[in-house]
Amino acid sequence: MEYKRVPIILKRFDFGSKMKICQEHSKEVMSINGLINIYELRQKPLPWELETFALFAVLTTWEYSNRSLEDRQGRRQFVNIINAIKNYEHPKLKITSDNKGFLKRFLIVTGLTQFPIQDDIRFKLYRYSYIFNFENVKVNMKQQFVEKFGCEYDEFKKLGFIIQCMFSKELNRQIDPSIMDYVFKKYNHVIKHLLMDREDFVSLQKKVTKDIPQYMYGYNYFYQFPFIRYNQDIFLPLPHLIIHSVTSSLLSRLTKGNNQLRSLFGKEVLESYLLHLSNLCESIDEVKSEYGYNFKRNGRRTLDIMIRKGNQCLMMDSKSMSPKFGLRDLTEKDVEDTVDRMVENVMQVYRHITERFQSEYYPFGTKIDFSKENVFGAVVLHEDNYIQREIIMMRAAEELDISHESDEYKYLCSNVKLISLYEFEQMMFRKDDVLQLLTDNRDNPIKWFDLTFIPPAEEGDKILRDDVSPTIESMQRIVFDFAQELVEVGIISQR
Incomplete structure (x- = not known):
């Protein structure tokens, strides 16, 4: 047919x-x-x-x-x-x-x-x-x-x-x-x-x-x-x-047509949730949220979430944008607009970790002189748009006037990542060591542009941390209570 x-x-x-x-x-x-x-x-x-x-x-x-x-x-x-x-x-x-x-x-x-x-x-x-x-x-x-x-x-x-x-x-x-x-x-x-x-x-x-x-x-x-x-x-x-x-x-549906609420969601709710997730990880030594600072009499702000483990750190910027309908239809304008926004986000994170962090601001309580290779940046996407990572990195390098053959381009690709929120949730809930995953990815150029850098887990290996237990218990309680209701009204029998 x-x-x-x-x-x-x-x-x-x-x-x-x-x-x-x-x-x-x-x-x-x-x-x-x-x-x-x-x-x-x-x-x-x-x-x-x-x-x-x-x-x-x-x-x-x-x-x-x-x-x-x-x-x-x-x-x-x-x-x-x-x-x-x-x-x-x-x-x-x-x-x-x-x-x-x-x-x-x-x-x-x-x-x-x-x-x-x-x-x-x-x-x-x-x-x-x-x-x-x-x-x-x-x-x-x-x-x-x-x-x-x-x-x-x-x-x-x-x-x-x-x-x-x-x-x-x-x-x-x-x-x-x-x-x-x-x-x-x-x-x-x-x-x-x-x-x-x-x-x-x-x-x-x-x-x-x-x-x-x-x-x-x-x-x-x-x-x-x-x-x-x-x-x-x-x-x-x-x-x-x-x-x-x-x-x-x-x-x-809740935020449709309400740009103010959509903006507040990204700035207040999503950032707060990312901070909440980061605080779940026992392997992280310090977690800091965004704050304002002055530099040369100008008011500036840090990235949204900054985490440290030993002599490594990850600086994250959350983005609440959703994929446009036209992406599914491969509408050229929507594809290019999305690429442009992703390039802008990557450039922002790159400039923070290479120009501002440690020279304009230092968020952590323990003073450490971080080597460049141990400073990671990430754009955390509320919903992934599945644009090829290599396309975004190549365009970002061009905008930053970085040669594709240079060591600086290798650093951009190895240390700046686009991560979906779901990917970050998996790391936190499965007790993964996020800095170790970033390090492993950094050291393997073949993996730099992968959509995920979480290794596949066997079904039995997916051990969830205790923080997720209340949600699982709540779900179990929902089903148990509903079954009891069905017994009480005589729709099913007690077994």
């Missing part, structure tokens, strides 16, 4: 059956902590393929037949459609004879489409519980959240994790409709913010999706609205997106 024929085929099938078969396969890729193991994923329709199928199913309106995708013939058509999606090539990702820019484009599209939903949900729930409950004299995120959504974040977290558990492979059983009915009744005040009528969804989605190549790579509003209503029935076609919809998507 050709990719462009998918809408023609889907018009022949009942909408409800399309939603149900999508849910059936979506739950097959779910585990309690996120997605199933990558090796198991290879045997199933992949999450991003299901997301494309769901988008086709919703946007292909005016079905003219009640045929079901759940019978034998319908399932064969479902497999054909998934294979058409799997084999489709983005027009801008076709390999040409010169192959110019292919890797750059491929990494952006693949990263934004596939990587975020593979995050460990324990880390995401920990992060957004902190963010949406944050309060200080300048910003009250808890109040902002309640004013926007009508209840505290804890209610969204409970719903999200209950659904994640209900559909995960660990439970591995058919979900009783009465349980889902109870969930809808108990959390109706939450679900209404995650629900959209099909007609409204189509109208919203078509503002960012102009043609069918974008169905696979463009932004998908199921990330914000996982529940879809049609003819009075409510469907949840992609339960594997529920945690995303109650974490990062809620932040996007």
